[in-house]
Amino acid sequence: MSTLEDLDRAHLLHPITEFRVQEKKGPRIVEGGKGIRIETADGRSLIDSLSGLWNIVVGHGRTEIADAVSEQMRRIAYYPSFWDFSNEPAIRLAERLTRRMPAGREIDRFLFTSGGSEANETNFRIARAYQAVKGRPERRKILSRSSSYHGITRGAGSATRIPAYHI
Ligand SMILES: Cc1ncc(COP(=O)(O)O)c(C=O)c1O
Structure with a gap:
């Protein structure tokens, strides 16, 4: 066996x-x-x-x-907030997080992802979309610090400044 x-x-x-x-x-x-x-x-x-x-x-x-x-999954296994869908736990967590932000660094809107790599991919897209909307579509470069780790997906892996991740 x-x-x-x-x-x-x-x-x-x-x-x-x-x-x-x-x-x-x-x-x-x-x-x-x-x-x-x-x-x-x-x-x-x-x-x-x-x-x-x-x-x-x-x-x-x-x-x-x-x-x-377990209790949550008995009600529903999962649902995204894509399109107009939403759900109470996500809404309540987002609102609660707004009250946890340090003074002077307030954030009042959240987009939840499944992990850090996906969060960073989303950040890259939001940053690029922001620049495009502001009429600066050429501003597409992502800067990262030496030896930093940003995840294992394509974009986050590229931003990671550890050569072993650049395959
Ligand atoms: C700073 C940082 N960014 C991104 C990631 C990637 O997160 P995940 O493994 O959830 O994709 C990690 C940890 O793994 C991290 O420490």
């Missing part, structure tokens, strides 16, 4: 790895997590210094969040 490691080698691609090296090395399988720690299948408990992929901002094992997600 195939082990999980065998199945991983056969069927998963791991981003930001050399595929041949990874295939030889095999996966490190994460089975659970609590607070700042994760547990791996080989019985190790590690500090999750990466916080998932910088997205576990309040720690692992928060059952109250799992309950809220």
Whole structure:
């Protein structure tokens, strides 16, 4: 019978790895997590210094969040805010965020995305659309700082100033 490691080698691609090296090395399988720690299948408990992929901002094992997600998904699995569609959780979160902005840096409109890369792709498009509307369509360059990381999609990867991401 195939082990999980065998199945991983056969069927998963791991981003930001050399595929041949990874295939030889095999996966490190994460089975659970609590607070700042994760547990791996080989019985190790590690500090999750990466916080998932910088997205576990309040720690692992928060059952109250799992309950809220479960309750919401029982009502409806997902709906976008494309076109004129909207939904109460998105509206309420956007309004709540307006009250969290630092003084002098107020933002009163939000567009939610599935992650950081998509957020940055959206920002690039909004910035370009803004320049076009202002009559400056030639202003299309995105500047980024040396060693910065902006995500793994095409545009966000290009803005990332780490050469390994520029394939
Ligand atoms: C500054 C920054 N921008 C963009 C991203 C990409 O976000 P995601 O992995 O959700 O696409 C990250 C983290 O991964 C990030 O730290």
